Amino acid sequence: MKLKNDDTAQGFNAMVFSAIVYSILGMTFLYAFGGKYYDYLVPVPYLEENSTLKIAGFVISLLAMIWIFIAQMQMRQSWRIGIDYSEKNELITQGLFSVSRNPIFLGILISYLGFFLLMPNMLSFGLGLVSFVSISIQIRLEESYLSKNNSREYLDYKEMVNRWFGRSN
Numbered sequence: 001m002k003l004k005n006d007d008t009a010q011g012f013n014a015m016v017f018s019a020i021v022y023s024i025l026g027m028t029f030l031y032a033f034g035g036k037y038y039d040y041l042v043p044v045p046y047l048e049e050n051s052t053l054k055i056a057g058f059v060i061s062l063l064a065m066i067w068i069f070i071a072q073m074q075m076r077q078s079w080r081i082g083i084d085y086s087e088k089n090e091l092i093t094q095g096l097f098s099v100s101r102n103p104i105f106l107g108i109l110i111s112y113l114g115f116f117l118l119m120p121n122m123l124s125f126g127l128g129l130v131s132f133v134s135i136s137i138q139i140r141l142e143e144s145y146l147s148k149n150n151s152r153e154y155l156d157y158k159e160m161v162n163r164w165f166g167r168s169n
Contacts, residue, residue: 013141017131023123023127027121027124044121061111061114064107067096068103068107071096071103072104093157097161098167100162106164116128139163
């Protein structure tokens with residue numbers, strides 16, 4: 001399923017997420033080839049000059065991408081983008097989903113942290129904040145859907161595993 005850019009909360013989130021992805025691509029281009037134009041993104045000098053943080057950012061981003069890939073593979077047939085109200089998918093509670101109800105979204109946010117450390121500027125910082133808000137809204141939409149579709153099974157899972165990371169019991 002593909003996210004639709006309609007007038008729903010999910011459609012709005014799709015539009016925001018698309019804008020974030022295009023902004024990251026543009027920022028990466030400016031960082032690599034923009035020279036002085038990159039300065040318009042208001043780099044954070046201390047962080048820009050710290051090569052250890054850049055290496056950490058790269059490693060964090062790489063590990064987050066691996067985490068996301070593993071979580072997507074563990075979803076098997078339940079993997080989709082957005083909410084398809086016409087389908088009822090299997091609730092996945094094993095693997096990474098046993099320690100996070102939202103391991104893919106968690107991985108995306110961690111990758112944005114790594115991205116900020118690689119290219120520390122005000123735009124990458126702002127994109128990270130907007131991403132957190134947008135993902136938090138999407139999670140709540142999905143939780144509402146899962147509560148209705150999987151009722152007791154999802155509520156039991158919700159009591160055992162935290163939204164972001166960790167087991168409740």
